[in-house]
Amino acid sequence: MTKPTLILIDCTDALGLVALISNIIASHKLNIVAMREFVDEDANKFFARIVCHGDLLDQQSLEKDLQALLPSAATILVNPTQKKRLVVLVTKEHHCLADILVRDNFETLGAEVSAVIGNYQDLAPFTEKFGIPFHHISHIEKSKEDFEQEIIQQIDAYQPDYIILAKYMRILSPAFVAHFKGKIINIHHSFLPAFIGANPYKQAHTRGVKIIGATAHFVTDDLDEGPIITQDVRRVNHTFTVKDMVTAGKEVEKAVLSKALQFVIEDRVLIHGNRTIVFE
Amino acid sequence: MTKPTLILIDCTDALGLVALISNIIASHKLNIVAMREFVDEDANKFFARIVCHGDLLDQQSLEKDLQALLPSAATILVNPTQKKRLVVLVTKEHHCLADILVRDNFETLGAEVSAVIGNYQDLAPFTEKFGIPFHHISHIEKSKEDFEQEIIQQIDAYQPDYIILAKYMRILSPAFVAHFKGKIINIHHSFLPAFIGANPYKQAHTRGVKIIGATAHFVTDDLDEGPIITQDVRRVNHTFTVKDMVTAGKEVEKAVLSKALQFVIEDRVLIHGNRTIVFE
Amino acid sequence: MTKPTLILIDCTDALGLVALISNIIASHKLNIVAMREFVDEDANKFFARIVCHGDLLDQQSLEKDLQALLPSAATILVNPTQKKRLVVLVTKEHHCLADILVRDNFETLGAEVSAVIGNYQDLAPFTEKFGIPFHHISHIEKSKEDFEQEIIQQIDAYQPDYIILAKYMRILSPAFVAHFKGKIINIHHSFLPAFIGANPYKQAHTRGVKIIGATAHFVTDDLDEGPIITQDVRRVNHTFTVKDMVTAGKEVEKAVLSKALQFVIEDRVLIHGNRTIVFE
Amino acid sequence: MTKPTLILIDCTDALGLVALISNIIASHKLNIVAMREFVDEDANKFFARIVCHGDLLDQQSLEKDLQALLPSAATILVNPTQKKRLVVLVTKEHHCLADILVRDNFETLGAEVSAVIGNYQDLAPFTEKFGIPFHHISHIEKSKEDFEQEIIQQIDAYQPDYIILAKYMRILSPAFVAHFKGKIINIHHSFLPAFIGANPYKQAHTRGVKIIGATAHFVTDDLDEGPIITQDVRRVNHTFTVKDMVTAGKEVEKAVLSKALQFVIEDRVLIHGNRTIVFE
Secondary structure, eight states, X not given: OOOOEEEEXXXXXXXXXXXXHHHHHHHTTOEEEEEEEXXXXXXXXXXXXXXXXXXXXXXXXXXXXXXXXXXXXXXXXXXXXXXXXXXXXXXXOOHHHHHHHHHHXXXXXXXXXXXXXXXXXXXXXXXXXXXXXXXXXXXXXXOHHHHHHHHHHHHHTTOOSEEEESXXXXXXXXXXXHHTTTTEEXXXXXXXXXXXXXXHHHHHHHHTOSEEEEEEEEOOXXXXXXXXXXXXXXXXXXXXXXXXXXXXXHXXXXXXXXXXXXXXXXXXXEEETTEEXXXX | OOOOEEEEEEEEOOTTHHHHHHHHHHHTTOEEEEEEEEEETTTTEEEEEEEEESOOOOHHHHHHHHHHHSOTTOEEEEOOOSOEEEEEEXXXXXXXXXXXXXXXXXXXXXXXXXXXXXXXXXXXXXXHHTTOOEEEOOOTTSOHHHHHHHHHHHHHTTOOSEEEESSOOSOXXXXXXXXXXXXXXXXXXXXXXXXXXXXXXXXXXXXXXXXXXXXXXXXXXXXXXXXXXXXXXEEOOTTOOHHHHHHHHHHHHHHXXXXXXXXXXXXXXXXXXXXXXXXX | OOOOEEEEEEEEOOTTHHHHHHHHHHHTTOEEEEEEEEEETTTTEEEEEEEEESOOOOHHHHHHHHHHHSOTXXXXXXOOOSOEEEEEEESSOOHHXXXXXXXXXXXXXXXXXXXXXXXXXXXXXXXXXXXXOEEEOOOTTSOHHHHHHHHHHHHHTTOOSEXXXXXXXXXXXXXXXXXXXXXXXXXXXXXXXXXXXXXXXXXXXXXXXXXXXXXXXXXXXXXXXSOEEEEEEEEOOTTOOHHHHHHHHHHHHHHHHHHHHHHHHTTOEEEETTEEEEOO | OOOOEEEEEEEEOOTTHHHHHHHHHHHTXXXXXXXXXXXXXXXXXXXXXXXXXXXXXXXXXXXXXXXXXXXXXXXXXXXXXXXXEEEEEESSOOHHHHHHHHHHHTTOSSEEEEEEEESSSTTHHHHHHTTOOEEEOOOTTSOHHHHHHHHHHHHHTTOOSEEEESSOOSOOOHHHHHHTTTTEEEEESSSTTTTOSSOHHHHHHHHTOSEXXXXXXXXXXXXXOSOXXXXXXXXXXXXXXXXXXXXXXXXXXXXXXXXXXXXXXXXXXXXXXXEEEEOO
16 A cells, blocks of 8 residues: 555635545545544634545645645645654753654654754763764853854754754753744643743642643743643652652653654644644 | 534545535535544545534535435434433432433533433432432333333333433343444443453452443443443552442543543444444 | 541651550550551651551540650541531532532532532522522622621531532632631642633633643632642643633543542541642 | 661561551661551451661661561561662563663663563664673574573573563463562553453454553463553544554553552562552
């Protein structure tokens, strides 16, 4: 069987859009095997994810046909045949990186890790075990601007589809974020919007919460305020010290980032203002 | 705003079905705001749930147009305007019944409870608090056939859409099940297929499981083997006696049956052989 | 078998406390069948919950023996033989109240509901179905002080062990809270500390969260800042409107308050500053 | 601060046991900071896990004092100072092994992996990246007895505390199990006791379940019937193929085995007939 054709659409809503789109798909002799569609009527926006079987003879022609009929400013993604490429940014904590590199190693990630960049060297030996390049770019004794410029150049050398902040502990400048608009994914060590900012587990312990969580989100200029992709939680109790919470938190951080990457890599996520549409 | 039009389709798959269907919908000036479609290619079956906004001027004409174009044997359900009616069967345990009657009382069930039938009288006073008729039909000193015939007659008097076994503890005969084919929903007190049959909590305790569950399913001739609608679980531990497991189990039974009813009442469930398609 | 003897202790920590306590228990011919002990070394505090089997011949003597040997300011609770009494405060929403009244009706609550007080009359008919007194005390055209004074008098007439705010939507004054110190339990419609204050589901929708939650906590002077008893969450997604979130939220609110009441009624909760020790 | 002293006790129940034990602990100048005790009255068995702070001057004397006073046949474990050693058995699937080796590499496992033994060579390169010896012992063209004898000899060379079956797909003989009684931990790819035996995900797909799970348990002679340590689940739906269920299942298998290892390594698990006491 040939690979399924995937069509992602994000455009202004209009009457008869599903008919228009499905007619074009039928005219290309593709059979729709799974379709998810969502309209936000307040925003007048249309979102769809369509999986088709059948031989796609001419991808460009399908895209052109869709583009011609859909409302202006439609974003259409047909059948991404190339594996997505990721660059991972880290500081010192290994748990999220290790999860990604193991999946990459056994080819269960669905994407390729092009490189890892760290502002400390701690994770270089581990990364290199897997044959992945590790670039150490220190922030020490540099202006933030110079430091970020070095990282941007290094990332750009790989032309990645996404930049993954896998417990990267430096705040990004608006210029950095703008350069990779919609492409940066962060794992935040709390159940946002609870405990924004530093030391969330210390805050959680002081507040005596009974559940902790983690949040994977796209990065925008507002720290910890970008569109949320997915979240999850773990129960804690009065016997947990701050250190125990950090340990439990790492498990949920790892699981949440992994789930978010799966959604993004499988083209299940569309950004809609400060929210996301996730066609699970 | 007028009520949304809901279209449920279950038919043989064919190339271009989504186009056919959405063209018909567009020709009736309806806008598709949420669509879920699923094709089982092994079984060559097509399932869809479509929510439309706009004024549906002629429901019969829409149904006729769909029927004319879809493959033979298509099941099409358009815009059920009447509230569904439920008859609830009980024995002695109150927890599932109480949940249903409270929702009915405050009109958050999305359906109407027409009557409750019990093979014991225990739950009559509670049911009658809510102004719902309670029919006591005892199984004692009757043949199973006579007993079930009495129940069938009582149920038929209400012409319900669904019969809910809310901890009804008598096994139904194939004749009874056939009479209400696809309309009987049961809550089973275990995480099927574990612990089929009687005393599942006793079995679970003996086995030393760490999680218990419950399963809501359509009833077929095979006891505990009908299509599963939804399931859920709760953690237990070594301190739980059988009685504690029963108590914890009642909470999950109640929650699972409530969820299953919501799915069925909102027309989100399609039966597909011994499985269900649930468009959550 | 006689009823188990339950001993709850909250005191300053000291070397050998478990030995002291268990010697006294043994001298009263009781067998410890389940013991949970927790020491907060930073705070130098000792907490224990001990379940004993055997005939407790002289409860007062056991209490006296414990009091004599334990550090000053010890709180000791032995074998509460009387069922706890609850007064429930409501406004207009029924879901938490209904859950409590159904459990009370079938004697699965482990406590007794003495009365319900509402600042609106909406829930009077439902409450009275269960034979529970409903007192309507309106806040309209009264000073907050007068209004609360009326409620306090009505509550005091029942001498309840706990006051349950089951979606009671008025903010309590410090004087009110002080009058019932450590006895008021609230269900907050968010996963605290996220979305403190009003309209949490509106806030949650705008923020695009993928999980919503609820929190049961003791009430202190700081609104929404008292010791958390338990929390739970439900998944939501991009298809949820604010109204859908409110509906999903009610399910989790009901479940969380029910769980918190169970913990409190079974004497599993000790307050420790702004946190709780919960011996689940 | 010195390392806490951990005391695990498993013996016949008797009146005053907690007093006896805590007196001995106090006489050694240790302060009990966390205690969990459980009595199974039907079985007349006593279980406790006690964490103490303070300088343990003479471990042997503490053990001797406890042994002298406790009922015969008591199992007492005081303060295991040596890190536990694990040998991991694998076949071809990497997900559980990788999780264990990453934790071992970053010293977050709380134990040491001494070696990995595989009946295929597939996982040798991965294992060796981490500097852990990999022994390939093929079952091909050998009697089961000879094959297992080779493995036993290899395991015995490491004198491990536990043997972890991390997706090891050969059934063990009673002789093998007897040789490592109470020391073998398996991850079973289903929510036991559902879907015992082979191809559980195929069975789960056919049955149309809405939740799948995994179970970590001690291995006894009855295949898939040993004492359960922990279990967990993941939701699935009608869109999951058998392959999707296998993929989702691997995530839960990995998480469950990891949790079980943590419990065992931290000495939180006591075997009680075919059940476990887990002092979480």
